[in-house]
Amino acid sequence: MSDTPRVLGHRYEVGDLIGRGGMAQVHLGYDTRLSRTVAIKILRTDLAQDPMFLARFRREAQSAAALNHPSIVSVYDTGEEQIVSTMGKEIPLPYIVMEYVKGRTVASLLTDGDPVPISEAVQIIVGVLSALEYSHHEGIIHRDIKPGNVMLTPDGKVKVMDFGIARAIADSAATMTQTNSVVGTAQYLSPEQARGEVVDARSDLYSAGCLFYELLTGKPPFTGDSAVSVAYQHVSETPRPASLIAPDIPDSIDRVVMKSLAKGRDNRYQSAAEFREDVLSAARGEGVDAPSVTSWNMRPIPVLAPTQVATAVEGNPTTGTMAALSEQDPEDTGVQPAVDEKSKKRDKIMIWAGVIILILAIAGIVYAITTSGDDDEPTPTPTATAVQMVDVPSLDGLDRNGIQSALEDAGLVYKAGIPQPDDNVEQGYFISSTPTPGTSVERGSEVEVILSSGPDSVQVPDIVGKTTSEASSLLADQGLRIGSSET
Incomplete structure (x- = not known):
């Protein structure tokens, strides 16, 4: 197959390779029309004929293009370039033109296993939660929050990127139910993702909690020899409190972390805004809406067999992305649960044993009734306890x-x-x-x-005749900000 074109859409010059993933390559680029440096994400040419990868790449473009927030990497343009394969066939090569962010990923901060300062960890997680609050409000669940998908700019700003496996909230239930597939990265996978259940905004908040835990301690809440063992721990085990690993972590922050990592979604924070408010309150030394750390050890945790947890494929066992492709849904990426034939046989034996025991019990009751004498005093029936x-x-x-x-x-x-x-x-x-x-x-x-999550819309104030600073202040009072302006 031919090399990547040097110019895309008669507008974007493709420069040096600056990043590489399992599905796409990221090049430094130049927008000749607007004279600005951009980043261009291009689907790998060897995957351009695979409909599943094409669907996933196009979905990322649609998801990210719909989001416009300071903490989310902006998407400027998308398109497809026709290239000629080695067989002489024309095929589409999709690309995404994005904001070029100078800086480094959070993953690079954690490569040596040392935690970051608490104040910096709070700043990073608050930026991530701000991005999630916006994306959830727009109906998009990220589903793969992890250190490698969070960028830090030289001036300390946080940028969330890679919506490659994002889904609209409206269709997440249908997708997960139909394919029973699992997507995400094992060390940051929510319990419901590991079980192949429906995901919602609270699944992203669990992954954000895993990220917060790693920022504070230098290591994720669960580690193991394989992605399967890590996913199993997410489902069935309570993580060690972060303060046991880093004793300088205040109790209030420790409580926030543990609540964000609750197994049950109803026990977690219900929105990114609620999570962010508690993080900021804890950082200021104020009270937080989270129970004590020890209370989580007393809560029942659903115990599942390892075969009930989705199986990971390919990649580093401890960091590999759980991304096997489902044959039932070409637009989804995920892992199919493993099938244990011995377990099936054992279940059948247990079912038949239960049926036999039930038949014997019924026969015994019938025998006791038919052989009892008429002179026997009837056994008084205990009075049912009144329901209050x-x-x-x-x-x-x-x-x-x-x-x-x-x-x-x-x-x-x-x-x-x-x-x-x-x-x-x-x-x-x-x-x-x-x-x-x-x-x-x-x-x-x-x-x-x-x-209530607050008003869904606000009244735009009258800023006619105002200076830029006055207009910005009036808009900020209503939770708005200046977009583009023209003199």
Whole structure:
């Protein structure tokens, strides 16, 4: 197959190779129309005829192009160049033109296994969470947050990149259910990804928690001889508290890290904004909305056999990306769960044994009833314990702590739902619940509560006749910022 073209789209000059991955190569480039240096990501020519890699590459372009945030590497343009293969056939070679970021990856900071200063770790994770908050709001789940996908510029800014396996929130459930595939990198894989379950925004927050843990301690929360063993630990084991590895870590930060690494999604932070607020509060020495570190050791953890955890393929066993290609969905990348024939036979034996025991038990009961004498006194039937019913209390105007206290006082269990935007309710306060307030339910029942994530839109202030600084200030008050301007 011919070499990479030197000019793409009659506009972008392709320069030196500055990065290489399993799917694409990144070249330094020059935009001749706008006279600026860019980075050009080009699909490897030997994969250009593979429909699965083409689909994944195009999906990355679509996902990243939809995002415009200071902490996300910007995508300027995408396109496809027609090249001629060695067989003389014309094939498309897709490329992505991106912002050229000077700096280095977070992975390069951690190569020697030493932690970074706590203040720097906080700065990095806050930048990552800001990027995730924006991408989740736009409906995109990254699914591969790791040190190699986070850049640091010389002036300390954080840039998240590589949305190669990102998925829209709306179609994540269908994709994962249909293919039962796993995507991500083993050391930063959420438990639900390892089990091949539906992913959501909280899966990214777990991976961000793994990154935060490694920044603070110099090592990821779980290590092993293979990607399978690491994924199994993510599903079934509680990580050592970060403070046991680095004793200078404050208790408040330790609690934040452990909450972000909770196995159950409902026990983690429910949004990137909530995670970021606790990180900043912990860095300032203030209180955080996270339980004590020791409480996580008392929580039940689902125990799965290693064969129930998706099997990794190819690559370094301790850092390899779990990215086998699913035959059922050419647009997805992932790993199929291993099949254990011995386990299948053992399960069949156990099922038949259970059936036989059940038949014998029924036969014994029938025999006892038919042979019992008529003169026997009937055995009194124990009176069933009365079910205690309680009403779901009114939760209007309460934040999470107030809601949890009100439900506990009523003998009910708080369950966090996914926050929803609301123009009339302040962020973090009650919107609705299931069951609704006033409903009579059994004591001890769960009540799923939806909190407000703040207004979905804001009113653009009138900045006509204002200076640039005055306009910027007015926009900032509404959570907005100046985009392009023309004099």
